[in-house]
Amino acid sequence: MPFSRYVSCFATLTLLTLPLAAQQHKVTQAEVDRITREAILIDTHDDVTSRTVEGYDISTPNKHGQTDLARMKGFLGAEFFAVYVGADYVNGNHSANRALQMIDTVRTDIVAAHPNEFVFATTADDIVHAHNEHKIAALMGIEGGHAIEDSLRLLRDYYALGVRYMTLTHFNTNNWADSQGDADNPKVAHHNGLTPFGKDVVREMNRLGMMVDISHTADKTFWDALETSSAPIIASHSGCRAVASYTRNMTDEMIKALAAKGGVMQINFGCEFLSQRYFNESKPLQAAMREQYMAAMKIEDPTAKAAAIEKLRADFAEKLPPATLADVVAQIDHAVKTGGVDHVGIGTDFDGVGCVPPDLDSYNKFPALTRALLEKGYSADDIKKIYGGNLLRVMRAVEQRAKELSSTPAIHSDISKK
Numbered sequence: 001m002p003f004s005r006y007v008s009c010f011a012t013l014t015l016l017t018l019p020l021a022a023q024q025h026k027v028t029q030a031e032v033d034r035i036t037r038e039a040i041l042i043d044t045h046d047d048v049t050s051r052t053v054e055g056y057d058i059s060t061p062n063k064h065g066q067t068d069l070a071r072m073k074g075f076l077g078a079e080f081f082a083v084y085v086g087a088d089y090v091n092g093n094h095s096a097n098r099a100l101q102m103i104d105t106v107r108t109d110i111v112a113a114h115p116n117e118f119v120f121a122t123t124a125d126d127i128v129h130a131h132n133e134h135k136i137a138a139l140m141g142i143e144g145g146h147a148i149e150d151s152l153r154l155l156r157d158y159y160a161l162g163v164r165y166m167t168l169t170h171f172n173t174n175n176w177a178d179s180q181g182d183a184d185n186p187k188v189a190h191h192n193g194l195t196p197f198g199k200d201v202v203r204e205m206n207r208l209g210m211m212v213d214i215s216h217t218a219d220k221t222f223w224d225a226l227e228t229s230s231a232p233i234i235a236s237h238s239g240c241r242a243v244a245s246y247t248r249n250m251t252d253e254m255i256k257a258l259a260a261k262g263g264v265m266q267i268n269f270g271c272e273f274l275s276q277r278y279f280n281e282s283k284p285l286q287a288a289m290r291e292q293y294m295a296a297m298k299i300e301d302p303t304a305k306a307a308a309i310e311k312l313r314a315d316f317a318e319k320l321p322p323a324t325l326a327d328v329v330a331q332i333d334h335a336v337k338t339g340g341v342d343h344v345g346i347g348t349d350f351d352g353v354g355c356v357p358p359d360l361d362s363y364n365k366f367p368a369l370t371r372a373l374l375e376k377g378y379s380a381d382d383i384k385k386i387y388g389g390n391l392l393r394v395m396r397a398v399e400q401r402a403k404e405l406s407s408t409p410a411i412h413s414d415i416s417k418k
Contacts, residue, residue, distance in 0.1 A: 027374045032367050035380050040077035040131045041366060042388035044141065044165070044266045044345065045215075045237035047082045047352030053105040059114055064310060066350035069117055071362040077388055078127045078137035080236065081106045082352065083163060085147040087172035096154055099147040103140060103161050111138045122162050124395040127388075141213065141236060144170035145177055145201065150415040152204050164395070165211035165236060168198070168221060175415060176201060178218035180247050193220035194228065197415040202228045204411045209402030211394065214258075215248070215268075215347070222254055231401035232262035232394045237347035239265075239273040240334045246272050246279050252338050259339035262397055264390045266347025267331050271355035274323040274331055278355070281320050289316060313354065325359040329372050332386065341382050345391045 048067035052058055062068040072079070083102040089095045111118045119130045121137035130137035140161075145168045148154045158166070171181025173188050176198035182188045194202070202225055205212050212233040214222045225233060235258065241249040248268075250258070255265055271278040289312060296308035335344040350356065360369055366387075373383050 025375055025377060027371050031374065031380070032370050035370050035374075035383055036075065036367050038380075039370075039384045040127060040388035040392070041075060041363070042078040042080070042127065042346065042391045043076065043350070043363075044080045044234065044347040044391060045082055045143075045268075045352070046079050046348060046350045047084055048350065049081045049102055049105050049110075050084055051351065052109045053101055057113070058110055059117075062351070064306070066348070066356060066362045068362075069114065071364040072136055073117060075363040075366050076136055077131045078121065078139060080139045080141045080165065080347075081110065082143045083140050083147070083158075084143040084352070085170070087144070087146070087170060090146050090172070090174075093149060095144075095147045096149050099142060099158065103158070103163070106138060106140050107162070120162065122164055123399060124392045127392065127395075139164055141165040141167070141211075143167045143216075144172070144174075146170070146172065146174040148201070150175050150197070152201065152411055152413065155201065155204055155210075156208065156410065159208045159210050163210065165213045165234065166205065167213040167216050167236060168194075168201070168225060169216050169218075171216060173218075178221045180216055180218050183218045183247070190218075193218065193224035195415075197413055199224065199228045200411050200413045203230075205229075206231045206398075206401055207405045207408055207410070209399050211398050215266075219251075219254070222250075223257075226257055226261060226263075229261075230405075231398045232264070233258065234263055234345075234391075234394060235265040235347075237266055237268040237349045237352075239268050239331050240338065242338075243331055243334050244273055244276045244279050249273060255335060255339040255343075259343035262343075262394065264343050264345045264394050265335055265339065266345040266391070267328065267335065268353070269328060269348040269350065269356045269360060270353030271323040271327075271357070272353075273349075274327040274357070278320065278323050282355075285316065285320055317355070322355050323357050325357050325368055325372055328357060328360055328369060329376060332373070333376065336382075336386075341378075341385055342390055342393070344386050346387060 046067055059069045083099055085095050085098045089098045111120045118138045119135045121127055121130055121139050127137040140163045142163050168177045169179035171179055173179045173182055176195045178190050178193055202212050206229055212225055212229050213236045214225050215235045215238045239249040241251045272282055293312055299305040299308055
């Protein structure tokens with residue numbers, strides 16, 4: 001055999017024995033376009049509803065955020081719009097009122113106002129049908145378990161209105177579940193995870209067919225929810241703590257346990273979730289700029305207030321470079337290596353975080369992520385799973401479990417008796 005041919009054969013053999021991720025994959029635009037067209041991109045957490053409820057029209061340019069119709073169309077298959085209920089609504093028992101307003105903004109200001117682009121969805125099959133019709137499936141997830149005001153009747157009402165997941169807590173510990181946000185606050189009465197009533201909330205969500213979401217929960221609440229739920233659970237917008245140590249992210253042990261029970265973790269695009277560098281440097285900078293921010297919030301004129309806040313954001317970004325597309329890929333790659341490719345998804349937290357990677361700051365930028373994952377060694381099928389296939393599988397499992405529990409009576413426990 002000629003020496004040159006021997007070298008060529010040896011090189012080919014070496015390439016074939018390398019790990020897939022180590023091989024250089026020449027990505028064509030046609031390949032990226034095909035995946036963009038075929039994948040059902042499902043984002044499990046978007047907070048643009050906090051703007052639409054105040055009158056923003058999603059069909060107009062969103063100059064200060066990531067979500068608008070022009071950048072969604074042709075790229076996004078399904079959106080879980082956040083029914084976000086801030087902790088301050090607990091005061092005076094206004095949580096349910098706010099939740100209903102947020103549900104209405106999805107159904108009225110988004111879906112009904114733009115019927116040619118959106119279709120209201122509540123099941124996995126609805127999402128697939130919407131994709132086949134070239135429309136965006138609009139779904140809802142409650143952010144903050146205090147929205148049920150300690151009532152399983154309200155939980156059932158929310159399900160009837162179309163809510164298909166609920167984050168057990170937000171940054172605040174409620175009356176039945178501990179939150180990550182105040183885990184070290186001595187002024188808060190903690191429960192060591194879920195109370196008996198909290199476990200009934202999880203069981204009733206299983207019976208209804210509502211996904212249990214553990215983003216924002218304290219670690220012990222996660223473990224209690226995982227043990228209690230008889231259906232797979234999700235983390236709708238989290239990340240890997242081994243990559244960025246923000247405690248809103250999940251440990252490797254948690255990711256493995258979630259995957260072992262069939263669940264899925266959706267990767268958050270917030271800079272502090274993605275990058276250890278950004279997480280470390282953002283805290284002192286936020287502290288230094290807090291007085292300026294508080295002053296801006298007190299400005300009465302809406303236009304002047306928006307301009308002041310935007311200037312502060314620009315100043316912050318200039319002093320602290322944001323996370324990047326490479327950071328998103330690193331988070332996805334670590335999650336896949338830890339829990340498996342069948343247990344990772346996308347939960348951007350668009351319009352709910354102060355910083356996202358500029359090269360991945362809306363849905364029309366996802367082809368860049370597709371290309372980066374292909375170059376990393378991920379197959380088209382892998383990417384389709386991460387973009388939406390895994391979440392569809394979990395939804396179907398939750399729906400199936402609800403069918404199995406359909407003859408089980410509704411739970412009527414009272415938190416005061418738990």
